[in-house]
Amino acid sequence: MANKVGIASYGMTKFSRDDIKIESILLESTKNAFQNCSNLNQKDVEAVLVSTNNNSKYLSAVLSEISGIKPKISHSVESLCNSGTNAIVSAYSYIASGLADVVLVAGAERYDSPGQVLEWDNSRGEFKHPIFWASIFTKSYKREYNVRDEELALVSIKNHHQSIKNPNALTKKEYTLDEIMNSKKLTDDLKLLDCSRPCTGGASIVLASENTINHLTDSPVWITGIGQKTTSASFTKNITFSAMESSRISANSALKMSKHKADQIDVIELHDAFSVCEPMALESIGVSSKGKGLELVKEMIVTDSPKINPRGGLMGSGHPLGATGIAQTIEITQQLQSKAESRQIDNPKIGLVHNMSAASTSSTVLVLEN
Amino acid sequence: MNVESELEKGNFVVGECLKCKKTVWPPSDYCSLCFGNVSIKDGPFQGKIIEFSKQGNDYFCLVEFNENVKIIGKITGETPQINQNVMVKKCGIQNGNYFFEFISS
Known part of the structure; x- marks a missing residue:
């Protein structure tokens, strides 16, 4: 039987547009993860995984050396924007299989990450920048469900509002509907404030087996569900442009593994790379029915509930690709530990992380419980 | 001669598997279904x-x-x-x- 796997500690850096070496970002969040867990010693860590799209080489060995760890297993994980949760899944697998007992997963990215554009995807022609797939998704969603730009802007309003309470967020600035609607027009279907912003940032998490975790923390959070699905690498291979098929499949798998249903989830971090991604993800995960995702967003605003993207999502927090999935997982962990301070929702028991890459051609979903 | 070299010349062609006849796109060295060799399928395509x-x-x-x-x-x-x-x-x-x-x- 597979070992149970929990989250023992975590550390973050502030998200910024600063010019910082990738190794320094990795080390800072790792240092914070150690300082957050007084019983954790470097010699406990048997595997070090680095999640990044940065071109620097051998980063897991470099991070191991500069943080005083001599792991049995060390390597990098790259999968564009869902590198972070994919690295967590790899760490989970090492522990569940018994190959390692304690694993450090460190994610980092710089503002100038090469992971922002998938050069290989020539079926996008000259329209390779993510704003083009986001425009196609947005137009398709608006057409399918008769949605107006003003309604999609609510996602940006909500998530920027929630980022005010996130001490590590990039912008920490609220925007009005007018400001969003009048922000720079990137295409007919996408404005600047409909987009998350690449940035510099790091996030580290320490996973441990059930046997060890009680020595490290008195409030472990367990990973009880995992779903991953890659449907393609090409954006144009998506079977629909108004829903996220890989997210639907991975959410189904994760919920099935955790033995929960979507309506039992108390708090969600989802991958709002662009405004339209939030309702599409809510519908694909099964939290909202088709075409109704924005109704839930409106309800969250009216009730001032931070249940969806409490740290401000990618739009409010910033999107350091390799760190994003780990930062999302840390937010849900803090929520389940009732350590989210002013962002805290009432007594959550079950949380979900949705992290995806390249126009939802690949998605990872985690279910966490305390 | 392959799909990319034709595209480079301005001819819109796609790949076709010599074994199972599946259309291969984007251009690739082998068919993603059966790993068969790929030949050029000419247009015009509607x-x-x-x-x-x-x-x-x-x-x-x-x-x-x-x-x-x-x-x-x-x-x-x-x-x-x-x-x-x-x-x-x-x-x-x-x-x-x-x-x-x-x-x-």
């Missing part, structure tokens, strides 16, 4: 606009040629419509990047 948007004065469209071939390209001189029939007017490879331009058909 496509339909399935989505579009606009940047500045330029429309960009997602066009479906068949279930395995969807590409994004420009359309100039007309306002695109969903389900509009189009063909590739121009294509090529510039600095490693493909480009496509469509025209009504």
Whole structure:
């Protein structure tokens, strides 16, 4: 039987547009993860995984050396924007299989990450920048469900509002509907404030087996569900442009593994790379029915509930690709530990992380419980 | 001679598996279904606009040629419509990047 796997500690850096070496970002969040867990010693860590799209080489060995760890297993994980949760899944697998007992997963990215554009995807022609797939998704969603730009802007309003309470967020600035609607027009279907912003940032998490975790923390959070699905690498291979098929499949798998249903989830971090991604993800995960995702967003605003993207999502927090999935997982962990301070929702028991890459051609979903 | 070299010359062609006849797109060395060798399948190919948007004065469209071939390209001189029939007017490879331009058909 597979070992149970929990989250023992975590550390973050502030998200910024600063010019910082990738190794320094990795080390800072790792240092914070150690300082957050007084019983954790470097010699406990048997595997070090680095999640990044940065071109620097051998980063897991470099991070191991500069943080005083001599792991049995060390390597990098790259999968564009869902590198972070994919690295967590790899760490989970090492522990569940018994190959390692304690694993450090460190994610980092710089503002100038090469992971922002998938050069290989020539079926996008000259329209390779993510704003083009986001425009196609947005137009398709608006057409399918008769949605107006003003309604999609609510996602940006909500998530920027929630980022005010996130001490590590990039912008920490609220925007009005007018400001969003009048922000720079990137295409007919996408404005600047409909987009998350690449940035510099790091996030580290320490996973441990059930046997060890009680020595490290008195409030472990367990990973009880995992779903991953890659449907393609090409954006144009998506079977629909108004829903996220890989997210639907991975959410189904994760919920099935955790033995929960979507309506039992108390708090969600989802991958709002662009405004339209939030309702599409809510519908694909099964939290909202088709075409109704924005109704839930409106309800969250009216009730001032931070249940969806409490740290401000990618739009409010910033999107350091390799760190994003780990930062999302840390937010849900803090929520389940009732350590989210002013962002805290009432007594959550079950949380979900949705992290995806390249126009939802690949998605990872985690279910966490305390 | 392969699909990319034809695209480079401005000829819109796709790949076809010599073994199972599956269309191979984007260009690849082998068929993704049976790993068979790939030959060139010539056009002309008729496509339909399935989505579009606009940047500045330029429309960009997602066009479906068949279930395995969807590409994004420009359309100039007309306002695109969903389900509009189009063909590739121009294509090529510039600095490693493909480009496509469509025209009504």
